[in-house]
Structure formats: structure tokens, C-alpha cells
Amino acid sequence: MTKSGExxxxxxxxxxxxxxxxxxxxxxxxxxxxxxxxxxxxxxTLAAWETYVKNRFLEEIEVWLYSxxxxxxxxxxxxxxxxxxxxxxxxxxxxxKQLFKSYFDIDITESWKWHSYHPPQSKKVLDQLISLRGxxxxxxxxxxxxAHLVKRDDLDKAIRFIKGLVRATDQLKIxx
Numbered sequence: 001m002t003k004s005g006e007x008x009x010x011x012x013x014x015x016x017x018x019x020x021x022x023x024x025x026x027x028x029x030x031x032x033x034x035x036x037x038x039x040x041x042x043x044x045t046l047a048a049w050e051t052y053v054k055n056r057f058l059e060e061i062e063v064w065l066y067s068x069x070x071x072x073x074x075x076x077x078x079x080x081x082x083x084x085x086x087x088x089x090x091x092x093x094x095x096x097k098q099l100f101k102s103y104f105d106i107d108i109t110e111s112w113k114w115h116s117y118h119p120p121q122s123k124k125v126l127d128q129l130i131s132l133r134g135x136x137x138x139x140x141x142x143x144x145x146x147a148h149l150v151k152r153d154d155l156d157k158a159i160r161f162i163k164g165l166v167r168a169t170d171q172l173k174i175x176x
Contacts, residue, residue, distance in 0.1 A: 008048055008049075008051070012162065012166075015044040019038070022037040023152075038154075039136040039150050041150070042129075042136045042150050045162050046158075048162065049126075049162050050090070053091045053096055053099070054088065056170070057085070057103075060103075061103065063175040084102075091130070092126060093122075093123035093126050097109045106174060108169060108174070111168055115164065122168075126161075132149070136149055
């Protein structure tokens, strides 16, 4: 497992803990809105994915630029990397693919195969989760009759999906 994968495993635990807290609180009378735990859990799940992608990219760049470190070429590429990562948010399938394609000439999304998932389906599910994350982060339930944006099973599936996506991505050797 890469260092990025190890860091991801620790960071995804926050989302799993929020899901566990939701389960504990859903049947108890509480003054707090436990539904917010599901939205927060989804945001943390996708934040863990974003951090994994950036860390994995940086891990590979470090290997790739090792022999040019400190040279004009190495400094130029490092500045470009820094600029590109400053603008890299909400890593959906196309943004993630483009980042790795532009530096390593590899379509990282082709490695997104595990269990019953294949790259086209994996890309679609990731893109849906990224979109839902945006809604969860920027929309609160404003009325009592409004359906909850993130259902318990949705968060559980999202966590399992992102964990599988990271494991599949982590197996890919990028920098040679």
C-alpha cells in the first residue's frame, strides 16, 4: 500500500465514525439534528478521496522528479505542479484523469476495476458522489417535510465505494 493509501485509511475513519454516531443517535431523543452527521460524513468521505488523489499524485511526482530536483527543469515542473494542485478541487473522474494524464501520460481511471465495478461505472458513481457532496456541503434541510439529502445507506455505500476506488487506484504503478 502506498503512503497515500495508508493516510486515506486513517482519514476515512472520520466518516465511518460519523456514520456510527448517526446510528447511535437516530433512535435516541436528542436536541441535535443527527441528520447533519450523514451530510458531514459524505463531505468527509469525499475530502478523504481528494486528499488521497493529491497525495498519490505528489508521491508519484516525487519519484518522477527525483533526478531533476534543484535543476531548472525540476523547478519549472514543481512550480507547475504547485499551480495545478492549487486549482484541483472536487476530483471527479475527468479532473482526476486529466491530472495524471497531463503529467504521466496515463489514464488512471482505467485502473478503477474491483468487485462488480468497471471503469465506466466507477467514473459515473464517483461523479454522482462529487455532485452530491456539493449539495450536502451547501444545502441544509430547511423544512421539516423536506426529504433528507443523504440517506444512511447512501453514506454507507459511498464510504465503501471510495474505499474500493482507493484500493484499485493504489494498485496502479504510475511513475517508473
